Amino acid sequence: MRTLNLHTLAAMAAGAALAVADPAAASDPKGKEKCYGVAKAGENGCAAANGTHSCGGLSKVNYSGQEWKLVPGGSCEKMGGRLEPFEGPSPLDPASKKK
């Protein structure tokens, strides 16, 4: 295996260090601050929004009688919902009114 002699190694290492022209470039520039939580898509805490707020929007059926959401007490049946799960389409589903 070809190896570098010690002086070549040292010269190259020093050369590399000296070539990093401005030592300040290797440290954080002044006047900037770290800002978390503003990363753009693809560079961010990938899935936080998806994973932590995922429940809404994933149901495959609109107005399913098996789905529920919390509504103000007493307002459920006024809106056309029911207080127990039920089979079949909801009267709120526009698709069920077309026929």
Added chain:
Amino acid sequence: MLAGLQRAFQDAVLGEADGTLAEHVTAPGLAARIAVYRNTVQGSLGEVIAAAFPVTRRIVGDAFFSALARRFAAGHPPRLPQLSAYGADFPDLLAEEAALHRLPYLADVARLEWARGESYFAAEAPALTPGVLIETSPEALDALKLRLHPATRLVRSPYPIHRIWQVNQPEVEDVPAVDMSVAENVVLTRREGRVALRLTSAGDAALVAAIAEGEGLGDAAARALAEDAAFDLESALRDHLIAGTFRN
């Protein structure tokens, strides 16, 4: 009893069938109701995977990717309460997937994407100060064990993973042809909160790999020269100092 119920519920939400849940729970419409949980769990984990592997997703298409992500989610429930850590094994699933044998580079592209996420979330640490390389005696330099910065990753591949990654960014509308015979190595580093992907030579990849394994600088340089006789240590080290590959 409780453990049995929890196991049955886990099987029901992660699997396709309801398994033994009906032995524990009696409820009208159980199958349809549990399907809502299953859909939410598998769907949200699938979205985590999709967010972590956007290039892979673009290459195989949304429909196929969704199927892969759901299969992954079913077999790999999260082990940490930290979504950024979810999906590490997804590239392995791609490598084993028979339907993907015509895209042999895909698993390595996914590894590159995963490395990018890991780099982004890695701990902070000060980068190596260039002066260290000047002040250290030749003998000590030869034995010097540089340490990789926590955000540094190396991905080596027999495929042009860097090029494939570049041409599959969202802003690229017409993906050009890519010469698949090119092997590429990528060093990922993070400076000021941004992850940088840098295409690097086989020699430099060998250097970084040797340093990652704890070799002294002299031996690491020898391994780089063995990989590539034209390896230029000086310019490689300069680039690493600028990129922040090593830590103090």
